[in-house]
Amino acid sequence: MSEPKKLNYIFDQVGSYLRPERLKQARAQFENGEITKDELLIVQHEEIKKLVDKQVEAGLLAVTDGEFNRSWWHLDFLGYLGGFEFYDQEDSYKFHGEKTRSTNIRLVGKVHANLNHPFFKDFDYLKSIVPNGIEPKQTIPSPSLIINRDKRSDGWEKYYEKWTDFLDDLAQAYHDTLQHFYDRGARYIQLDDTTWAYLINQINHNRDQPEVKKSLEKLAEDDVYVINKALSGLPDDLKLSTHICRGNFKSTYLFEGSYQAVAKYLGQLNYDAFFLEYDNERSGDFAPLEEIWHNRENVEIVLGLFTSKSAELENIDEILSRINQATEFVPKSQLALSTQCGFSSTEEGNILTIEDQWQKLALIKQVADQELTLVK
Numbered sequence: 304m305s306e307p308k309k310l311n312y313i314f315d316q317v318g319s320y321l322r323p324e325r326l327k328q329a330r331a332q333f334e335n336g337e338i339t340k341d342e343l344l345i346v347q348h349e350e351i352k353k354l355v356d357k358q359v360e361a362g363l364l365a366v367t368d369g370e371f372n373r374s375w376w377h378l379d380f381l382g383y384l385g386g387f388e389f390y391d392q393e394d395s396y397k398f399h400g401e402k403t404r405s406t407n408i409r410l411v412g413k414v415h416a417n418l419n420h421p422f423f424k425d426f427d428y429l430k431s432i433v434p435n436g437i438e439p440k441q442t443i444p445s446p447s448l449i450i451n452r453d454k455r456s457d458g459w460e461k462y463y464e465k466w467t468d469f470l471d472d473l474a475q476a477y478h479d480t481l482q483h484f485y486d487r488g489a490r491y492i493q494l495d496d497t498t499w500a501y502l503i504n505q506i507n508h509n510r511d512q513p514e515v516k517k518s519l520e521k522l523a524e525d526d527v528y529v530i531n532k533a534l535s536g537l538p539d540d541l542k543l544s545t546h547i548c549r550g551n552f553k554s555t556y557l558f559e560g561s562y563q564a565v566a567k568y569l570g571q572l573n574y575d576a577f578f579l580e581y582d583n584e585r586s587g588d589f590a591p592l593e594e595i596w597h598n599r600e601n602v603e604i605v606l607g608l609f610t611s612k613s614a615e616l617e618n619i620d621e622i623l624s625r626i627n628q629a630t631e632f633v634p635k636s637q638l639a640l641s642t643q644c645g646f647s648s649t650e651e652g653n654i655l656t657i658e659d660q661w662q663k664l665a666l667i668k669q670v671a672d673q674e675l676t677l678v679k
Contacts, residue, residue, distance in 0.1 A: 312364050314671040315605055317546050317578055318442040319645030320369035321657050326350045347371055352432050362668045365438040365491055368429045377444035382408045385415035413462050414472040416479035430488050441489050445496035446477045447526040470529050477533035485541050493544045500549040503560040523568045534573050544576035548644055561587025570597035580643035582610035593632040604633050607643030609667050614659035616666050640671045
């Protein structure tokens with residue numbers, strides 16, 4: 304019996320799209336008590352349907368809901384995971400030149416999957432409007448966003464005797480969540496992750512501090528443990544990708560540095576595809592790709608050579624040259640193309656227009672068709 308074939312796309316997209324003004328207005332009206340949740344949902348669904356049609360028109364074979372149901376790329380999911388609640392931390396995430404709102408989540412009990420999570424109904428709607436031959440792609444944040452990140456695992460001792468028990472419950476909660484998405488028809492799920500970029504930054508800044516370096520290595524090992532345990536035993540025809548994000552808020556960023564600092568850990572993660580940010584010099588060279596890919600013939604490297612942070616269109620010759628550089632470390636048959644991140648990781652969005660967004664995607668498809676079609 305042959306192994307189920309997993310999805311493979313040379314032209315892909317991280318997930319989020321710029322919110323149309325109508326949706327922004329509806330969300331503001333809902334927050335002000337001017338319309339009901341059902342009235343907001345009508346607008347949301349209508350705008351998602353338009354977005355899906357545009358993605359299909361752009362040539363994408365896997366489409367998302369643009370994260371139009373969310374305010375944040377991560378917190379809207381994590382806050383409804385069993386064992387957590389939202390709160391105002393009275394502080395913000397410090398991007399280069401910008402500050403975010405001060406929402407966060409905190410642990411309030413043992414971690415478990417929430418099978419009534421609102422994201423499941425959101426996926427049901429997305430699946431219902433996607434035409435035949437097009438795959439609905441679900442995006443959620445990685446469990447590593449909870450492990451010793453932004454105080455989200457603080458207080459674990461109140462609910463667990465051992466740290467490993469907390470990690471095991473977190474892994475099981477994600478496993479059950481991923482399985483539940485599968486049971487509802489999902490065959491492509493992406494786990495977005497800023498932790499590895501955070502670790503790159505911290506490792507590079509603490510090379511001469513052995514104790515700090517040791518604690519960072521322990522964090523990386525815990526992340527690998529939880530992620531791989533969460534992915535273990537899921538159906539063979541479920542494609543699981545990750546996006547290694549360096550921060551994306553109003554066209555700014557959080558982290559920089561070569562992937563080399565974490566390449567050995569990424570090479571251990573049992574994902575089918577890795578979306579890697581390579582839109583500028585902040586990401587370093589392609590040499591770490593060899594260790595990340597790790598000679599795994601079933602693993603795809605999605606090169607984020609195009610920026611979602613500005614409207615400027617990349618030079619095709621320069622992009623082709625960079626693809627050729629990447630093939631020194633990963634076979635071209637294992638490569639795909641995308642923007643380095645989504646267009647709107649939070650509802651504020653990056654500093655470009657919706658028309659700019661579609662022009663950017665049209666360019667990516669042009670290059671992918673030209674350079675990668677014949678090798679797949």
